[in-house]
Amino acid sequence: MTLLLIAFQCSYAQFKIPEKPSVETSVYDYGNMLDEAEHKFLEEKLINYADSTSTQIVIITVNNLAGDDISMVSTKFGQQWGVGQEGQDNGIVILLSDWDREVDISTGYGIEYILTDRLAERVINQEMIPEFKNGDFFQGLDNGTTAIIEVLAGSYKPKNTFDYKGLVKYIPIALVILFMVFLAYGSYKYGSGSGGSGSGRSYSSGGSYTSGGSFGGGGGFSCGFGGGGFGAGGGSGGW
Template sequence: MGLAQNSIPELWGQRVHDDAHILKQSTVDQLERSLKAQEDSTSNQIAILIIQSLNGEVLENYSMSVVEKWKLGEKSKDNGVLLLIAVDDHKMRIEVGHGLEGVLTDAMCNRIIRNEIAPAFRRNDYDAGVTDGISAIVRTIGGEYKAESASDNVPWTLIVIVAIIFFVGVLVASFVKEFRSDGNSIPSGKKFATKPGSKKKHLSDAVLLSGLFNTGGKSSSSGSGLSLGNFIGKGGSFGGGGSSGSW
């Protein structure tokens, strides 16, 4: 049964509110542990609300109403995040506090929804979608609520093009070295200038760029010291940052 229009649940000390009952209890428990560990280590407050239906309410309006009531994040840092999912409407939103908008950008939120959450939801695998989405959010934030990710300011296609250029450069440098080691001369008009140490630079640049594409495995945490029922918002504010999506 869906929530009535404009009805906002109480926090009740929990970070994960599955009012639509689509997640396994083991998934809820693991998410609670992971999000508690995230708050303990970074002070960032991330919460999840899954409702059955918006009952005709605009997703973004309802999401703002929730974060205004829950006040996720610390008052001095505004480092709260809400993942809102409306099952019957097939809609979702990542709402981002002021203090995290620099690193958890609108574009990155859209990417997380599009690449991590929506595909799993289309398979009706809500556990994987929510878990992967939260993992991507946590990895994107990286524990630096003030730091802006430089990669978010560069178009993704440009990063790919630069990476290809560097990798081609490495291959060309290797070819030239092998050609010279065989005692052959480089054809006239086809000179390649290779400064000392340039190959090492190309290789290091290639490794650096490869790291941009490697987001790592899913984050997980065990919490023998987990204490449920004591989660409260700490006065964080929101200004509409984030992104919405559907499946």
């Protein structure tokens, strides 16, 4: 009986995706986290972007997630509402939960190879969460959407988070270790009387963020949601 009650409570608490809106636009502030001017600014910004590229970025805020995983809820919004254009799957959902203090970026199938999971998390951690920590949800969403647009255009440059100042204090230790290694190597080389050469493997990574293609016009929000498909692409974070 207890197990049945727990199962019932869990199913009852599950977040329910609202019905697809009759008016399909770019911002749905169910969580009342934006004032009227902020709502209008973001809405117009994303409508203009969608009308020029057909890529739909939709912001959704909610009060809470009823215990559900934010990435799953965000993907469900995109899939059930059909954000993006059919055949292009170029929709993006940004879901922000007030009570849970979490944000998620979910990408349609046609976007996830450009706005990769790693880049989505960088946008969240570097552009959005610092503002959310200060209670400025509008600025975080504005920064985040601008960064996403730059990623899709191939012009986004993530902030360098490497702590060079913190590295300085380790330089003396590193020099001592290198000196000891040098001495040990010299002792081995001349002590054994043999030498040799080896081959190593080097790795390099690129730091360029360019899009492999572009999405043309012909969609936008004037035609509503076109039925784009969503998978598990994107990233999430909390503060």
